[in-house]
Amino acid sequence: MILFFSEDIQFPHIKKRITKQWIQKIAVENKKKIGKVSIIFCSDSYLLKLNKKYLKHNYFTDIITFNYNHLNLLNGDIFISLETIAKNASIYNVTVENELFRVIIHGILHLIGYDDKTNEQKKLMKMMEDSALFELNKMIVS
DSSP, X not given: OEEEEESSSOOOOOOHHHHHHHHHHHHHHTTOEEEEEEEEEEOHHHHHHHHHHHHOOXXXXXXXXXXXXXXXXXXXXXXXXXXXXXXXXHHHTOXXXXXXXXXXXXXXXXXXXXOOSSHHHHHHHHHHHHHHHHHHHHHHHO
């Protein structure tokens, strides 16, 4: 089950059904099943509070993923700052929608088991994100 929430910010315009199907497809391709994944959209200040409280980091970020997986079952909470998404979209010269989907799948990839601490891991994560976004675009066009 994939659930979407909005904490202290307006819910973004996304097609939930296609987004859920896309996430499910990426999970299956990685030999995982979806348990309960919550995607929570929020503000910078909300995410900063979580970052300080749970990770002891005092800086803004676009996403925090809490992993509660059990075996091959993906379970977790993915918090996404829509404010940082908008800023990053401008910096990277992409649409806000594209950046939002990149960050959503980034969180899912973390739940699947991918990491991005080293340069090598970052390259692989970026490649996986690009591949997933390509799949999403195919699904939207179909």
